[in-house]
Amino acid sequence: MAEHVRTYSRTTREALQLMGGQVRLARKQRKMSEADLAARIGIARSTLQLIEKGHPKVEIGLMFEAATLLGVPLFVEEPSRLASQIERVGDKLALLPQSIRRPRKEVNDDF
Template identity: 80%
Template sequence: MGTHIRTYSRTTREALILMGGQIRLARKQRKMSEADLAGRIGISRSTLQLIEKGHAKVEIGLVFEAATLVGVPLFVSEPSRLTAQIERIEDKLALLPQAVRRRRSEVKDDF
């Protein structure tokens, strides 16, 4: 049984590299070593290095925690605004159907 190799779009790859670079830059601007930040997150230095390189296989929660600890914004400029944004999304989702189903194709019986 072969291993499935996942491919990512160019936009996804570039966004991962950008996030990793922002984390690395912010860490260095704060004069934090890799070991310091990795220790605060509770990960190895090698995992932090993968985050900073934009590796797609790193758990997203670890990436967000690294970003938060060095001050890289996540979705909003002020962390206190995240709750309000979550509420807005939940309000919008409440107005939509619970499930999205594929449209049935019409039978074309014109012979």
């Protein structure tokens, strides 16, 4: 059985590369070794290297944990604002329908 090769959009690849680069830059600015950061996250050094390269197969939680430990902003400049942003998204979602259905095909009864 052939393995399915997933492709990612250019925007996704660039965003991953940017986040990985920010993690690497922050680690180096804090004069932290790969081994030290990997140990703090609880991962192998090789996984940290994949994070810093922006590899798309790395778990997003690991990427975010590395960024958080190094002070790299996630979505907002101030981490304390994340809760209010989550609440805003929740409020918007509450206004939308619970499920989305495909539009019914309109019956053409014009004979």
